[in-house]
Amino acid sequence: MALFRDRALLLKRYPYGESSLVVHLCTREHGRVHVLARGAYRPTSRYFAILDLFDELELEWSAHPGRELADLRAGSILRRRRRPSADLERYRAAVSVLELAELASRPGEADRALYDLVDGALSALDAGGLAGDRGLVVFELRFLQTLGLHPALDRCAACAGAAEPVTADRRRVAFSAGAGGRLCRACAVEARASGRRVGTMPLQVLEDGSRLLALDEGARAAFLAGLAQARVDRIRDFTGRFLDYHLESQPRTHRAFLAVANRNAPDKAAEAL
Numbered sequence: 001m002a003l004f005r006d007r008a009l010l011l012k013r014y015p016y017g018e019s020s021l022v023v024h025l026c027t028r029e030h031g032r033v034h035v036l037a038r039g040a041y042r043p044t045s046r047y048f049a050i051l052d053l054f055d056e057l058e059l060e061w062s063a064h065p066g067r068e069l070a071d072l073r074a075g076s077i078l079r080r081r082r083r084p085s086a087d088l089e090r091y092r093a094a095v096s097v098l099e100l101a102e103l104a105s106r107p108g109e110a111d112r113a114l115y116d117l118v119d120g121a122l123s124a125l126d127a128g129g130l131a132g133d134r135g136l137v138v139f140e141l142r143f144l145q146t147l148g149l150h151p152a153l154d155r156c157a158a159c160a161g162a163a164e165p166v167t168a169d170r171r172r173v174a175f176s177a178g179a180g181g182r183l184c185r186a187c188a189v190e191a192r193a194s195g196r197r198v199g200t201m202p203l204q205v206l207e208d209g210s211r212l213l214a215l216d217e218g219a220r221a222a223f224l225a226g227l228a229q230a231r232v233d234r235i236r237d238f239t240g241r242f243l244d245y246h247l248e249s250q251p252r253t254h255r256a257f258l259a260v261a262n263r264n265a266p267d268k269a270a271e272a273l
Helices: 088-104 112-127 132-146 185-193 203-214 217-225 229-247
Strands: 002-016 020-027 031-037 056-063 070-079 172-176 181-183 199-202
Touching: 002 031, 002 070, 002 088, 002 112, 020 088, 020 112, 031 056, 088 112, 088 132, 112 132, 132 203, 132 217, 132 229, 172 185, 172 203, 181 185, 199 203, 203 217, 203 229
Parallel strands: 031 070
Antiparallel strands: 002 020, 002 056, 020 031, 056 070, 172 181, 172 199
């Protein structure tokens, strides 16, 4: 039997028997961990009323060779986050953050950058500054960056050269999720000839995404706070669909927002490269 202690974020929990829980955790030093919290609902438990979503925890567990579930032994709350549970929009954004963390984390593989990103996103949602959807926009862009899936936003993903607009109104650039993002005209033609799907994306959406990644936290919040909701929705639509493509599945928390037609789809007359 091996004992472990680590900072943790609760990803999911399921009832087990009358008083216990099966809990999926994202930990900072041990990756994703699945534990059995025996008697979690009993007031005498060493982790009674501790295993709540969104809080940062410090937990101790024991792992046994050949067993899928570790045994939770003790726990404490490092940071209580109440605001996401009291506001529906923030709650939805926070649940989406946890679902993406569940998809990206790996058992036994420490990913401190991912843990810190998720922990920071939950703290930002709890702080009460930006609305939930605006905080989620920033998280999903940085999530892609952390996973190494960040799309090319400023230059051509294929040749790293300039990628000028390709439509007559100069408002749209060539774009391919499969080819890595923004493309110049020549690389777009080459990507399409090789069988990749190539379309166009509003230049403003990519510029907004690039700016959000480049700004510091204070400037980013000010920039987002000044954006019209339709413009925020376009960035969310872009990042959500790009994520779904590379994850090869659509997270449940994306389904309602992306159920409508693509908000960044071009007019048919502007689609030709």
